[in-house]
Amino acid sequence: MPVHLRSKFHNLVNTVGLVYANITDDPSFFALQIVRKFKNPILQRISRFVLYAPMSKTLREVMLSLLAEDTGRILLVSERWLVNTDRKSSDGLALANACIAVHQWGHAQHILDQLSANRATARVQARMAWHMGNLQEAVDVLSNSGASRQLRHYESELQVLSGWKPVIARQEHQTSGPDKQVLYFATNSLPYTGSGYAQRTHSIVASLPAAGWRASVATRINYPANIGHLLAPPRETIDAVTYQRVLSFPARTDLKGRLQQQSDELMKLVTASRPSVLHTTTDFSNAVSVRAVAHATGLPWVYEVRGQLADTWASTRPDSAQDSERYRLFKAREAEAAKAADHVVTLGEHMKLNLVAAGVAEENITVLPNGIGDKFLEAPVPRLSARAKVSLELDAFYVGTVSSLVPYEGLDTLLMAAALLVPSHPSLRVLIVGDGTERENLRNLAQELGILAICRFPGRVPRDEAHLYHASLNAFVVPRRDLAVTRSVTPLKPWRLLPAVFPCWFRICLLFES
Structure with a gap:
């Protein structure tokens, strides 16, 4: 076959x-x-x-x-x-x-x-x-x-x-030669996941050849079939970035079994491609596999801490969740992974401080902030032209966001603010672009508030159209909830941030009055 x-x-x-x-x-x-x-x-x-x-x-x-x-x-x-x-x-x-x-x-x-x-x-x-x-x-x-x-x-x-680790037998490893080569192990990737983190992976790997590195990406075990893309090829190239899918057969369904299979398959990739360094990203389930392979081969490895995932988990639960067994164990494993890595990359100074507090040596941490690229570096599309291309009203005042629609983004606050303002500002429109667990809830809230007619929910849009929605907005708002995860992890989407101390509705009022 x-x-x-x-x-x-x-x-x-x-x-x-x-x-x-x-x-x-x-x-x-x-x-x-x-x-x-x-x-x-x-x-x-x-x-x-x-x-x-x-x-x-x-x-x-x-x-x-x-x-x-x-x-x-x-x-x-x-x-x-x-x-x-x-x-x-x-x-x-x-x-x-x-x-x-x-x-x-x-x-x-x-x-x-x-x-x-x-x-x-x-x-x-x-x-x-x-x-x-x-x-x-x-x-x-x-x-x-x-x-x-x-x-x-x-x-x-x-x-x-609780600390289990996959077992990989030690073996002699030789790199592919004088060329510098990195194998980047990621949770997900384009084109099947359109998140900011998937774009960050793509942008980092695409930039490495200019720095003299050859790079390839492998994704977590049985991705993207495990999110419904059964016909995805085992290897594909997008914008000169090659994605290798890590597949196992028959696949284990328990976490220990999956991570052992993931480690075994990653070892096969390392043996075949002979990289000189391994790089992976949060969460720790990626790190345990990369660490096991690095230990077996003697390769250095880098851990990229992109989020405070224990805090993300706790953000949708009662305050008592921060005292729970899962929260404590998850944070301990993340700290263990960061301390074991040869180097750690993270997104911002606050996250760096968290890593230092967890026991990671400060000199082993590099801050690599989120950035912008592609069409966002080109001259902005004029607002009216952008609106015409995505079928938005030309003479309205649009506030909104282009983001993942999850609870901690606080977009319900944006809708409540709009409901307060629309009687005195009839040109106001709300544009919420993206998909996520909160999309239907936000639509229902807009209907309850009586403002569904002024709200636009395009859903997830093609990557090459996202900049048009950015350009269509009069005000890009970031009404994030005040949580541990939002205080530590920088948002990916906005190009302008207004002072976080102002409530969302007050910020919009100021924009209207200015």
Whole structure:
């Protein structure tokens, strides 16, 4: 079988295995996550077809709400179930799972409190504990209710967080010659992930030849098939950057197994390409594989700390999450990875201070800030021309952002500010470009506030059009919530930042009055 066909077959089989693992773990929870895991339109259509199967009215409504990522609708269905005297426990389990999926912890716990104790309830209780960072509690709940795939997955991840490392036998390594060559190991990449971090990887690697380095990129195990791109080739070149996909077959579905396979496959790539240095980025699951290969070969390695991922995780949970087992273990593993690397790169001075506080030697840290490139370095497109190209009103006053639509960006504040201002400023329009878990929630909020008609939500736009939306704005706003992660990690998108001490609505008022 040709290589490209074999890789597609392996991707398909691995995906079937991943789906089976999730379904046998908890079928309703898998259905709730499918939109976030698989953005592929074909898989979304398949998931909607499943809704024709026999199920209760409540469960069908839950599934449709999750496929639309409509948090408000899930909460309404949950409240209706709670007051129903003839409620079904199976619907309650699905609702609790749904509330966990959309981070509505209070509703999830309230529903669980109404359910009788049995194995099915224990599995959701364990999931609740796991998502709140109480890892050993989750393992204990499952252990007391009988072994399951869910228990094995939790135990595997807990072992990794507690310090487990992949094992790679030592072997002699020779570089490819006098040329300097780096193998860059990334979590994701263009064209399948359009995030700022994927663009940062692409820009860094594309710039290295000018500095005398040959560079290639490998992506995490079984990416991008594991986010729904089953037909992706095992190797592809974009703008002179070569991306090598790290594939395993058959793929393990537990974290220990995946990281061991990832390390083994990365070792094969290093043996074949013979780089002189390895480079990887957060999170620590990348670092454990690169560190194992570096230790086996004697190669130096660089760890690029792009985020405070423990704080990102905690940002969608109650304050108690920062005292949880997961938070503590995750931060410890990140610190361990940074201290073990030969050099550390990070985004800003605040993140550098955090690394020093974690025990990383200051002289081993280089700050490489986020920057801009491509069309953003060209002369700006005139505002009216940009608006015409993306079909926006020419005579309106647009405020907004081009960003990932996640809770900590605080875009609900922008909408509430717009609702206050629009009566006295009828030309005001809100432009929110991008995709993410908050997109449907933001649309629903705009409708509740009565301003949906003045809001534009284009979704994720092609990379070569993003600058047009930037140029169309009168004001680019950054209404981020005041959290540990937003205080440390610099935003990627804005070209102008107004003083962060002003509330978002006050900043917009000032712009109108100026």
